[in-house]
Amino acid sequence: MREIVFSAIYQYDFNEDVETSSDYLERELSFFSMEDEMKLRTRKYFESILKYRSDIDEVIRKHLMNWTFERLASIDKNVLRLGAYEIIYEPQIPIEVTLNESIxxxxxxxxxxxxxxxxxxxxRIARECASTEKKHL
Known part of the structure; x- marks a missing residue:
């Protein structure tokens, strides 16, 4: 699920066209046998990351050390977007799971x-931005 979301937001990073990226996401979902609930969750992640993209990017910017956001490779930038989204906006996912999957x-x-x-x-994002409840999952 995360790889499909990653590839769709990576796609969006290049064309900034929601319709094209959504079509790409749907094509990718059609290649995999997934339960409907997982497909809905995949779409939710994708749509939410795009919705909160500027806020997520700002969080990433604040937590870069000796690096600028503009210098990030697109792969790293979009993995960070996915991971930061999950840390901040998905309270039921343990931080360790997010870190391992992102790595x-x-x-x-x-x-x-x-x-x-x-x-x-x-x-660094998890230490500063994750909820107290999430830190104890």
């Missing part, structure tokens, strides 16, 4: 160093 996606589509970078940024 795996960053390594799979980027580099080993990207995984370490994503881990560091998301860890």
């Amino acid at each position: 795996d996606i960053a390594k799979k589509y980027g580099s080993e160093q990207g995984g370490k970078f994503v881990n560091g940024v998301l860890d």
Whole structure:
């Protein structure tokens, strides 16, 4: 589910066309056998990340160390968007799950160093932005 969301927001990053990116998301969903509930959750993540994109980007900017948002590779930027969204807006997902999944996606589509970078940024975001309840999941 997260990989499909990642690929759709990555697609949006290049064309900034919601309709094209939504069509891409639906095509990707058609390739996988998923329960309807998981498909709905995938769409919700995608739509919410686009809705809160500027807020999410601002959170990421604040937690970058010795780096600027504009210099981020698109893969890392979109993995961070997905991870930050989940940390801030999905209270039932444990932080460790978000970190592990985000690192795996960053390594799979980027580099080993990207995984370490994503881990560091998301860890800082989690420490500062995650709810108290979420920190105790």
